[in-house]
Amino acid sequence: MNFWYFLTALTLLSALMVVFAKNPIHSVLYLVFTFFCISGHYVLLNAQFLMAVNIIVYAGAIMVLFLFVIMMLDLRKNVPESKSNLTKLAGAVLGGTLLVVFIAATRHMNLGNGSGAIGAQTGMVESLGMILYKDYLLPFELVSVLFFVAMVGAVMLGKREAGERNF
Amino acid sequence: MQQLPDVIRQIPLNNYVWFSAALFCIGIIGVLTRRNAIIIFMSIELMLNAVNLLLAAFSSYKADPAGQVFVFFIMAVAAAEVAVGLAIIVMIYRNIQSIDVGILNKLKW
Numbered sequence: 001m002n003f004w005y006f007l008t009a010l011t012l013l014s015a016l017m018v019v020f021a022k023n024p025i026h027s028v029l030y031l032v033f034t035f036f037c038i039s040g041h042y043v044l045l046n047a048q049f050l051m052a053v054n055i056i057v058y059a060g061a062i063m064v065l066f067l068f069v070i071m072m073l074d075l076r077k078n079v080p081e082s083k084s085n086l087t088k089l090a091g092a093v094l095g096g097t098l099l100v101v102f103i104a105a106t107r108h109m110n111l112g113n114g115s116g117a118i119g120a121q122t123g124m125v126e127s128l129g130m131i132l133y134k135d136y137l138l139p140f141e142l143v144s145v146l147f148f149v150a151m152v153g154a155v156m157l158g159k160r161e162a163g164e165r166n167f
Numbered sequence: 168m169q170q171l172p173d174v175i176r177q178i179p180l181n182n183y184v185w186f187s188a189a190l191f192c193i194g195i196i197g198v199l200t201r202r203n204a205i206i207i208f209m210s211i212e213l214m215l216n217a218v219n220l221l222l223a224a225f226s227s228y229k230a231d232p233a234g235q236v237f238v239f240f241i242m243a244v245a246a247a248e249v250a251v252g253l254a255i256i257v258m259i260y261r262n263i264q265s266i267d268v269g270i271l272n273k274l275k276w
Contacts, residue, residue: 004178008186015190015213019197024205031209038216045227050235054219057242062212062249069253070205073260091199095192102188111180111228122230123223131232132239143243150247157254160261 004044011037024075028066035059047123183224190217204256204266208249215245 014037017030035058042051121127132140190213197210219238226234260266 004182008182012186012189012193015193018209018213019193019201019206024203027206027209031212034213035216038220041220042223045223047223047227047235050219050223050238053239053242057246058212058216062246065249065253066205066209069257072257073205073266075203075266088200092196094199095196098195099188099192102192103185106181106184106188109181109184111184122227122232123235127232128235128239132236135233136236136240139240143240146244146247150250154250154254157251157258 007037007040007044011041024070025067028063028070031066032059032063035063042123045123049123049125049128180224180228183221187217187221187224190214190220202267202269204259204268207268208252208256212245212249215241 011034014030014034018027018034021027021030035054039051039054039059042048042054194210194212194214194217197213198207201207201210219241222234222238222241226232226238256266259271263270
């Protein structure tokens with residue numbers, strides 16, 4: 001299954017580019033590409049509903065929001081001073097160490113492959129809709145409350161007070 | 168698609184664990200090394216996506232749709248978080264004309 005390894009390498013590479021790109025716009029575009037690669041992984045996992053939602057919500061809505069904010073902020077005039085090299089090195093070493101710990105902890109884990117043919121319909125809209133509207137109906141409705149609160153919060157934070165500092 | 172996809176039969180689940188761990192660690196490195204608040208935010212999105220991918224992988228391998236419902240909820244929470252977080256970033260920029268998190272050190276005292 002060479003395509004899996006190709007897609008994984010592509011995902012990791014573009015994720016690294018998100019972190020290390022100098023220009024924030026490039027960073028956002030690499031992140032969109034990363035999300036498309038992750039959607040490809042969802043297709044390989046036969047999770048087609050998640051693939052569609054990932055593209056629509058993440059690559060479509062959230063990333064456009066990021067892009068708009070970056071374009072609004074005019075970041076060109078204040079090029080961010082980089083942290084001291086020691087801090088950057090410490091952060092990179094810490095992240096790498098965490099990865100080593102994760103791999104060491106899961107190295108001898110034997111999770112096995114997928115079992116039988118029962119799972120072919122798992123990620124389809126039909127089975128997900130049945131479980132979402134039956135078992136998870138209350139969390140689904142609570143999400144709407146969360147969205148409402150988030151919307152009110154964003155409007156309140158974005159409102160410009162007359163001549164006042166906001167914090 | 169009536170039968171199990173090839174990936175589930177040929178790729179062991181451990182590979183997904185390591186792949187998600189790598190993606191998560193890239194996100195952590197981004198949070199720790201960058202100063203631009205928006206890029207820190209994007210690194211957090213990366214970490215959320217690593218978790219999403221792992222949940223979806225386990226859900227598909229074990230044929231349990233509940234994991235994918237969780238991914239759906241995580242996406243909803245991430246969308247709300249991004250809306251509020253970007254509003255905060257815009258407000259910070261309006262007040263101090265910068266989104267460098269190194270300048271925002273007043274909360275330390």
